[in-house]
Amino acid sequence: MNNKLAKHLAMGSVLGALVTFGMASEKPNVIYILADDLGYGEVGYNGQKMIQTPELDAMAAAGMKFTAHYCGNAVCAPTRCSLMTGLHPGHAYIRANSPGYPNGQTPLPEGMETVATLAKRAGYTTAIIGKWGLGGVLEDVPNPVLNSGHPNKQGFDHFFGYLDQRKAHNYYPDHLWRNSEFVKLDNPGGAWGKGNKDYSHDLMTEEAVNWITTNKDKPMFLYLAYCIPHTHWQVPELGQYEDKDWPEEKFKIQAAMVSRMDRDIGRIKRLLEELGIAENTLIMFNSDNGAHGQGGTREFFDTTAGLKGKKRQMTEGGVRSPMLAYWPGNVPAGTSSDHISAFWDILPTLAELTGEKISGRTDGISMLPELLGKPEKQQKHNYLYWELYEGRPNCGVRMGKWKGIALDRRKGMNIELYDLEADETEQVNVAHEHPEVVERIREAMLEAHEPSPFWDKDNRPLYNAKAACALNDVNYVPRKPKAKKKK
Known part of the structure; x- marks a missing residue:
């Protein structure tokens, strides 16, 4: 822990050590990166040998990896609801992917406490870039009416990406959204046609780089919700996997997608260093649920690291997440935690980190003592x-x-x-x-x-x-x- 942070530690009666900061400029930035359908064993720091993730591996080696951190649920929308609202699936508003709501997921209602509303009260500028999937628009056309679940109505100042989680299966969509703006993309060939130029993952990375650069002098909360490696299997190039003697082309594509995401996370990490804010930025990396396991990928790559099951199942392979935390000088380097935790702990962790009280209910427990290498002060879940x-x-x-x-x-x-x-x-x-x-x-x-x-x-x-x-x-x-x- 650095001296500046240590000076601002104060003991609170409810959540343990409460971090308070004298000036807004001293508040730590938080970047929460979420992969989509990435298995616990699909990264090098958890034993993956065939898919290369050198950037994430380096961050894990210089930070803390978690061996007992769990997703909010075993499938997309409900896990993101738990992440955003700090509620486990027995209390959360959304407990499955939409059973028929038009244009995406049943929306979060107005007045929900989310990580973004809390961060806003704490003086942060907030953004979600990537896949949202918790509501958005009433009609998927330019200039629609926003429903209560739109990110701009749930505490996010800035949004760029997919509103409808079903459209996020295609990395060459005809449009994305920037706040309420319909952003037409240069993909005339449709999902599988020729002539497509705008790969959505790359656009998200560029948006994140620009947003961080623009807001570098403010306390920032960025939720970077990448879609990789959720199928479809689509990637602009195979890179180092081009000449692999693997039995299926889709295996090469899956590996190339994961390595592309890894490359871009490394780019964001270096950007923070170039801007001089790396030591004031906590990065957390997770996956929204277990490996999708489609097309034999689970068996070929051992994407669950031997854990039983996959996405949509309550076994370890369906709900355990490959979490790491990286914060130079604050999160102890080269450490591993077996603290049992889950997505609904992120909201109270942000609350303790910023000193902002939670408005409403949470099932979570702050992980901040564990993150800062103080396990003796860490509260535990009963279950x-x-x-x-x-x-x-x-x-x-x-x-x-x-x-x-x-x-x-x-x-x-x-x-x-x-x-x-x-x-x-x-x-x-x-x-x-x-x-x-x-x-x-x-x-x-x-x-x-x-x-x-x-x-x-x-x-x-x-x-x-x-x-x-x-x-x-x-x-x-x-x-x-x-x-x-x-x-």
Whole structure:
């Protein structure tokens, strides 16, 4: 910890050590980088051998990596909701990808506390660049009416990227959004055609570089939500993987996408150094959920580092995130943390870092003592909880060394139990050997779950798209029917 930060540490009665800063210019910048569908084992610092991530590996070596940090959920929209609002999936407003809301996800309602609203109150300028997926527009045309979930209505001064998470599957879209501006792109060939020039990932990196440079003299909070390596498999060039003797072209593309993201994260790190603000900037890196595992990529690259399962599953391969934290002079270099934590801890961490109180409820616990190398002052969770309303309504609990999973809440919550200390890959269900632990986990699952206004107990949507719009007090704009393919 540097001397300037140490001078500003004060003890608070609720969250432990509270960092307060005398002047706005001394407040640390925060850059939160989120990959999309990146597996725990898809980075070199967690054992990946085939995909090269030298920039992230160097940051992990000069910072702290986390071996027990968990995503907000096992799929896109609900995990981002937990990240933004500091609520676990049993309390969060969004608990699945949209079941039919037009133009993307059911929007966050007005008045939500988010990491951005908190940062704004603390005097930060805020931006989200990349994939949002928590609401945005009523109709996907130039100059639309914004709904309550638009980033500019959830505390972000600046937005550039995708509003609709479904459109973020295509790296050569016909448009992106800059705040409420419809930004037409030079991609005449569609997703797979020739002549496309604007690769969305590259545009995001350029936007981030420009925004950081413009705001370097202000306290900054940047949420950089990259889409890599979510499919489609699209990349401008294969780079070092061009001549690899691999059985599938998509393997080369996947690797090239991840390495391209790694390259650009390194570019942002060096920009901070050039601007003289690296030692006043905390960078956190995560993935939104487990590896997508499509097309044999999980097996070929071992993207989960041997962990069981993948995206949409409550096993470790579906919810464990490859988190690292990098902050020269503050986060201890070359360290590893097994502190059990999750996305809903980011909001209270930002609160403690800035000295700004949270307005409303949170399920999180600040990770700041752990980040600063003070584990003896770090509060612990009694348990972590997830639930997901996609397919079977499954849920999971991490309680110390134990992991409990209910594959289908509709069928009496038959709980599988795993001892992660002895069986990290969740191969042996020991529920029958530890009925008292199973019962404690069952109680936690029941305690953590609150009914959602959108789903019934049998995982059926309680509304159609039109009713969803009425619930959120917006006008319903039906989707245009897809054109039938010519025979």
